[in-house]
Amino acid sequence: LDDPKNALSSWQEFDETPCRWTGIACHPGDDQRVRLINLPYMQLEGILSPSIGKLSGLQRLALHENSLHGTIPNELANCSDLRALYLRGNFFQGGIPSNIGNLSSLNILDLSGNSLKGAIPSSIGRLSQLQILNLTTNFFSGEIPDIGVLSTFSKYSFEGNSDLCGRQIEKPCRTSLGFPVVLPHAESDQAAVPAKRSSRYMKVLLIYAIALMGVALVMVLSFLWTRLITKKERAAKRYTEVKKQVHPIASAKFITFRGNLRYTSFQIIEKLESLNEENILGSGGYGTVYLMEMNDGGLFAVKRIDRGCEVSDQVFERELEILGRIKHINLVNMRAYCRLASSRFLIYEYVVLGSLDDALNGAIQAKNTQEIVLPNWSDRLRIALGTARGLAYLHHECSPEIVHRNIKSRNILLAECMDPHISDLGLAKLLVDEEEAHVTTVVAGTFGYLAPEFLQSGRATVKSDVYSFGVLLLELVTGKRPTDPSFVKRGLNVVGWVNALLRENKLNDVVDKRCKGVDAGTLKVILELAARCTDGNADDRPSMNEVLQLLKQEVMPLTMDFYEYDSDS
Numbered sequence: 001l002d003d004p005k006n007a008l009s010s011w012q013e014f015d016e017t018p019c020r021w022t023g024i025a026c027h028p029g030d031d032q033r034v035r036l037i038n039l040p041y042m043q044l045e046g047i048l049s050p051s052i053g054k055l056s057g058l059q060r061l062a063l064h065e066n067s068l069h070g071t072i073p074n075e076l077a078n079c080s081d082l083r084a085l086y087l088r089g090n091f092f093q094g095g096i097p098s099n100i101g102n103l104s105s106l107n108i109l110d111l112s113g114n115s116l117k118g119a120i121p122s123s124i125g126r127l128s129q130l131q132i133l134n135l136t137t138n139f140f141s142g143e144i145p146d147i148g149v150l151s152t153f154s155k156y157s158f159e160g161n162s163d164l165c166g167r168q169i170e171k172p173c174r175t176s177l178g179f180p181v182v183l184p185h186a187e188s189d190q191a192a193v194p195a196k197r198s199s200r201y202m203k204v205l206l207i208y209a210i211a212l213m214g215v216a217l218v219m220v221l222s223f224l225w226t227r228l229i230t231k232k233e234r235a236a237k238r239y240t241e242v243k244k245q246v247h248p249i250a251s252a253k254f255i256t257f258r259g260n261l262r263y264t265s266f267q268i269i270e271k272l273e274s275l276n277e278e279n280i281l282g283s284g285g286y287g288t289v290y291l292m293e294m295n296d297g298g299l300f301a302v303k304r305i306d307r308g309c310e311v312s313d314q315v316f317e318r319e320l321e322i323l324g325r326i327k328h329i330n331l332v333n334m335r336a337y338c339r340l341a342s343s344r345f346l347i348y349e350y351v352v353l354g355s356l357d358d359a360l361n362g363a364i365q366a367k368n369t370q371e372i373v374l375p376n377w378s379d380r381l382r383i384a385l386g387t388a389r390g391l392a393y394l395h396h397e398c399s400p401e402i403v404h405r406n407i408k409s410r411n412i413l414l415a416e417c418m419d420p421h422i423s424d425l426g427l428a429k430l431l432v433d434e435e436e437a438h439v440t441t442v443v444a445g446t447f448g449y450l451a452p453e454f455l456q457s458g459r460a461t462v463k464s465d466v467y468s469f470g471v472l473l474l475e476l477v478t479g480k481r482p483t484d485p486s487f488v489k490r491g492l493n494v495v496g497w498v499n500a501l502l503r504e505n506k507l508n509d510v511v512d513k514r515c516k517g518v519d520a521g522t523l524k525v526i527l528e529l530a531a532r533c534t535d536g537n538a539d540d541r542p543s544m545n546e547v548l549q550l551l552k553q554e555v556m557p558l559t560m561d562f563y564e565y566d567s568d569s
């Protein structure tokens with residue numbers, strides 16, 4: 001295996017036993033046979049060697065969400081104790097080994113999100129212990145055998161294989177004449193049959209009867225039949241060609257971050273596929289955001305990123321896994337990622353009140369009274385403090401540091417009680433290259449927030465984030481967008497406008513008239529801090545840690561919840 005992350009450094013060839021290697025557990029006792037191989041999400045590359053079949057005591061093989069390729073070896077069926085087989089989210093090709101029915105202890109079979117093709121072996125029907133079957137998003141074709149345990153699974157086990165048919169997915173298999181037909185399976189499955197001799201006899205009779213009827217039909221309608229079949233064949237051929245164009249993508253992928261969601265990938269994919277215009281929450285520079293409601297009422301915000309010519313899926317997904325590990329109370333946490341044929345979907349926790357931009361511009365209504373809720377002074381201080389905490393975490397606690405690049409009030413989302421959550425982290429870097437990045441952010445409405453050196457060079461740094469944070473502070477104080485016409489028409493931005501008023505000692509003119517509870521002491525602190533953050537010289541701006549310390553000292557006692565806030569992350 002190729003191990004780019006060096007996750008398998010403990011795997012030393014000359015160790016007496018592999019039982020202490022990462023991802024390996026052995027049976028208790030003397031024989032030390034391998035019981036479990038658990039190596040998901042490790043970016044492993046390579047093939048699954050046929051020698052896997054020698055692990056006779058193997059009970060769980062979990063290699064999901066790696067980059068393995070090649071075929072699934074037939075020898076795997078020798079692992080007769082295997083209970084759980086997770087190969088989801090790799091690049092396996094070829095078919096499912098026809099002898100898979102030998103794995104008589106198998107409870108879980110998850111081969112979804114690969115590039116597997118061919119027929120589904122009927123020997124799966126013999127796996128009487130099987131409880132979870134996931135063959136979704138592959139290229140399987142033909143009829144799903146309606147036999148044994150295979151009869152008990154529904155469409156959710158087979159979705160995303162456009163050429164499958166059968167009762168389980170409510171799609172009849174048809175001939176070119178339109179009659180239902182039993183399609184031959186790819187492998188002859190002798191082992192499945194012995195217990196069913198009498199039913200085989202019945203089947204033979206049935207086939208003879210159908211054949212006789214067919215011959216009769218041919219004799220009666222020979223002329224018409226010949227004409228009809230050619231016509232239908234032509235139509236069928238055209239249909240297949242169109243279908244291929246509609247499904248050009250190699251494979252789909254589903255990754256969850258920060259623990260499992262309480263939903264299966266089928267449930268999520270089903271919901272993703274049903275998102276439509278009615279569910280749109282908004283759209284930005286990178287795609288459209290939808291509200292996704294699960295059947296039990298669970299809510300997610302889903303950002304749909306249409307496939308363009310940006311980074312490859314592999315690079316994108318590798319970076320996402322890093323972003324997916326980031327977790328902080330003041331960041332919008334990413335819960336999952338799904339790649340389907342047309343789009344990539346980033347699935348986030350839903351932050352209920354919407355953006356700070358909405359809040360400052362009167363778009364938030366009270367639940368019961370429908371009255372517009374405007375953040376008061378204590379709310380605004382709380383938003384400043386929480387945002388500083390989230391940014392300081394990205395800059396100083398993450399390694400390597402994460403530059404957000406797109407701090408603005410539309411990317412500060414508010415949860416209940418006006419708790420701020422920074423959204424869109426890492427996307428600017430992930431979705432557009434350095435050159436394009438600042439052009440995109442300018443277009444995306446970030447203009448007034450960008451530090452002068454970022455505008456000039458297009459290179460974002462932690463200090464350009466500090467500048468944007470300073471602009472955000474001014475927005476909180478003034479209630480005006482940084483590109484408000486009242487200062488743009490005077491040739492100023494919000495920084496120039498505030499500075500001009502302060503020079504004239506018109507402190508009161510700076511403050512948002514609608515904001516209740518402003519106290520002069522903290523107002524002065526915030527304005528001074530905003531001035532330092534928006535200093536034209538990046539080196540003279542404070543770091544986010546310094547900003548946070550100052551806000552903690554000066555502002556925290558005035559926010560509603562300073563006890564609660566007194567612990568980091």
Ligand SMILES: Nc1ncnc2c1ncn2[C@@H]1O[C@H](COP(=O)(O)OP(=O)(O)OP(=O)(O)O)[C@@H](O)[C@H]1O
Nearest residue numbers: 281282283284285286289301348349350351410444
């Ligand atoms: N996790 C979320 N919870 C609730 N609403 C969200 C969430 N993420 C985004 N939204 C809503 O969707 C809208 C669009 O978000 P999006 O991040 O795509 O655009 P933007 O922030 O306006 O622009 P940009 O792409 O430049 O960041 C936001 O204004 C916000 O109201």
